[in-house]
Amino acid sequence: MSFSHLSPLSFVRPAVDAELEAFVERRRALVLGIGAELRPVLDALDAMITGGKRLRPAFCYWGWRGAGGGEERGIHQAAASLELLQACALIHDDVIDNSDTRRGAPAAHRRLTELHATSGWDGDSASFGQGAAVLLGDLCLAWCEDMYQSSALPAAALSAGREPFNLMRTEVMAGQYLDLLNQAKGSETVEDALRVMRHKTAKYTIERPMHLGAALAGRGPELAPVYTAYALPLGIAFQLRDDILGVFGAPEETGKPTGDDLREGKRTVLVAETLRLTSRTDAAEFRRLLGDPKLGTDAVDWMRSVITTSGALDACEERIVGYVAEANRALEHEALFANARPALADLILAATERKH
Amino acid sequence: MSFSHLSPLSFVRPAVDAELEAFVERRRALVLGIGAELRPVLDALDAMITGGKRLRPAFCYWGWRGAGGGEERGIHQAAASLELLQACALIHDDVIDNSDTRRGAPAAHRRLTELHATSGWDGDSASFGQGAAVLLGDLCLAWCEDMYQSSALPAAALSAGREPFNLMRTEVMAGQYLDLLNQAKGSETVEDALRVMRHKTAKYTIERPMHLGAALAGRGPELAPVYTAYALPLGIAFQLRDDILGVFGAPEETGKPTGDDLREGKRTVLVAETLRLTSRTDAAEFRRLLGDPKLGTDAVDWMRSVITTSGALDACEERIVGYVAEANRALEHEALFANARPALADLILAATERKH
Numbered sequence: 054m055s056f057s058h059l060s061p062l063s064f065v066r067p068a069v070d071a072e073l074e075a076f077v078e079r080r081r082a083l084v085l086g087i088g089a090e091l092r093p094v095l096d097a098l099d100a101m102i103t104g105g106k107r108l109r110p111a112f113c114y115w116g117w118r119g120a121g122g123g124e125e126r127g128i129h130q131a132a133a134s135l136e137l138l139q140a141c142a143l144i145h146d147d148v149i150d151n152s153d154t155r156r157g158a159p160a161a162h163r164r165l166t167e168l169h170a171t172s173g174w175d176g177d178s179a180s181f182g183q184g185a186a187v188l189l190g191d192l193c194l195a196w197c198e199d200m201y202q203s204s205a206l207p208a209a210a211l212s213a214g215r216e217p218f219n220l221m222r223t224e225v226m227a228g229q230y231l232d233l234l235n236q237a238k239g240s241e242t243v244e245d246a247l248r249v250m251r252h253k254t255a256k257y258t259i260e261r262p263m264h265l266g267a268a269l270a271g272r273g274p275e276l277a278p279v280y281t282a283y284a285l286p287l288g289i290a291f292q293l294r295d296d297i298l299g300v301f302g303a304p305e306e307t308g309k310p311t312g313d314d315l316r317e318g319k320r321t322v323l324v325a326e327t328l329r330l331t332s333r334t335d336a337a338e339f340r341r342l343l344g345d346p347k348l349g350t351d352a353v354d355w356m357r358s359v360i361t362t363s364g365a366l367d368a369c370e371e372r373i374v375g376y377v378a379e380a381n382r383a384l385e386h387e388a389l390f391a392n393a394r395p396a397l398a399d400l401i402l403a404a405t406e407r408k409h
Numbered sequence: 410m411s412f413s414h415l416s417p418l419s420f421v422r423p424a425v426d427a428e429l430e431a432f433v434e435r436r437r438a439l440v441l442g443i444g445a446e447l448r449p450v451l452d453a454l455d456a457m458i459t460g461g462k463r464l465r466p467a468f469c470y471w472g473w474r475g476a477g478g479g480e481e482r483g484i485h486q487a488a489a490s491l492e493l494l495q496a497c498a499l500i501h502d503d504v505i506d507n508s509d510t511r512r513g514a515p516a517a518h519r520r521l522t523e524l525h526a527t528s529g530w531d532g533d534s535a536s537f538g539q540g541a542a543v544l545l546g547d548l549c550l551a552w553c554e555d556m557y558q559s560s561a562l563p564a565a566a567l568s569a570g571r572e573p574f575n576l577m578r579t580e581v582m583a584g585q586y587l588d589l590l591n592q593a594k595g596s597e598t599v600e601d602a603l604r605v606m607r608h609k610t611a612k613y614t615i616e617r618p619m620h621l622g623a624a625l626a627g628r629g630p631e632l633a634p635v636y637t638a639y640a641l642p643l644g645i646a647f648q649l650r651d652d653i654l655g656v657f658g659a660p661e662e663t664g665k666p667t668g669d670d671l672r673e674g675k676r677t678v679l680v681a682e683t684l685r686l687t688s689r690t691d692a693a694e695f696r697r698l699l700g701d702p703k704l705g706t707d708a709v710d711w712m713r714s715v716i717t718t719s720g721a722l723d724a725c726e727e728r729i730v731g732y733v734a735e736a737n738r739a740l741e742h743e744a745l746f747a748n749a750r751p752a753l754a755d756l757i758l759a760a761t762e763r764k765h
Binding site for chain 1: 411436439440443444445448450497501504505506525528530534536537538539541544545546547548550551552555558559564568571575576578579580582583584585586587589590592593594595604608693700715717
């Protein structure tokens, strides 16, 4: 299989999907052996792991290739295991934020709430759905590690991958807590938003998966700093793009209603820049509206116009350009295997291109 | 250190506590490096892992000893890791059941709700507390496995322990879901209650930890059936005792208000037996009261009297006697190292003795 005809994401995807499906299928039999009533939970899991972009597995795989790793089956399983961590993060995140949808489909807790309601069971349907989704997320987290550790890679390689693998899990949960905290504190600084991005996105989505790939290929210490220099700016650029899409993106692209990030009151760099740059009057009104779950189209339109006219949108686009340039420069490092460079360069585009 | 002067629980406890404390201390530094604001989350974790009975580590340790394992430091760390899985299960269980207390102290989500309320932050304090507790439970689950895998035992031993270690995590989450389902369905059969006990308690608390101990000692295949014959009846007896305490136990013993299991509407064997044995009129009234969170002392007293006079309490006590005898018989197996037999016999007593 040659990379030249495919994007670096679609190149990795079939193998990652196949490994994920095979693993979940084996565990599915085990779970149904415990009780056939667990089928709807497994269906909710299937819905959750279908259709993601497989970003983390892709960065892990290209981190491996950039360190000289070849086409071994084991790397696909190890890389694919990160999708189960992501499934846990998304399922729990939707419970925490009480979000109704995920990628345009009902969130896992909403599916399980629906199961309760249509079955006519006792008690509160929403509580049942949330409880079941917490357990499903736990299952995904346990399986992530089960899948990683049972990859067909040498024990020494898996052992070398432990440090980034462990850091990744701690950092994403810490980052998510800091995100909760920023919202609770009504944080308005660019610095606070950047710190959450750093842990919740840049390290979790790009840096640690790449460190993992390098460590599995036996070149962790040598390549970790090179990958960090690429991953941190790219991760922040990726999140900035995502934040812009969360305000300006069309529902068919984001899988969420237009302007949903404003209704959720997300404390993004875009919001922090807006509050810093706009007039005091507009900032006061913007603050008042931010986080109102009932925000109508007019209010969303007004908030978008403030984001644009204040210069905050342009400021974020400029940041993205700067970070993208920084990530590209990091790829010039000689320790990197040359045949992975085009893919890592394409991943910069894939993660940060305008879609609105 | 000789076992003869100590109970099998207190024998293991200091080493387990020391390993747990050392591991969490190392990870604490990592988390505080991400953000000093994470301190209250770590404090909630400390509160959660202080003061448990360390049942699962004890069964793992004595499973190891029964398989001929010696006093190696690595086994204490591997056994202690199970407390972090238990911490996850308890933290998430309290979120799911919306329980206020755990072992007489505020549940983790209540502590974090309180933090939000006293800090005067934006948004709903209860939502913040629940969200933060979901993340904290995830952290515990990730750390459980991190701690297990970094134990100072040979790689081949840790690899042999993977099967019970993985099954344990899947089974407990499946068992908890079936428990949610039994409550939602208003299940009234002894069979349903026994199936939940089997997965949520017997396998999770006793069988799999013992299988893990045997596998780590390199004698998994030989001892697994012996341990199963001991663990499943003992686990059910243990849960039956716990269910009786949940209705009749004093608050200072159970750490929960008297009769709390009746308020929560737990679908236990004790409840199923009561509904089966009592008069139709009393059963109807019992059903009506069961699960009412506002149940007063008079109603609890009346329900207790129905449980007693119907013969359900005696029926459960008889079941306990039968299961205890079965567990004791299993200890006669010759594959078992003789010097672990007294401890395993004492663990039967410790897990099932009357405390009310």
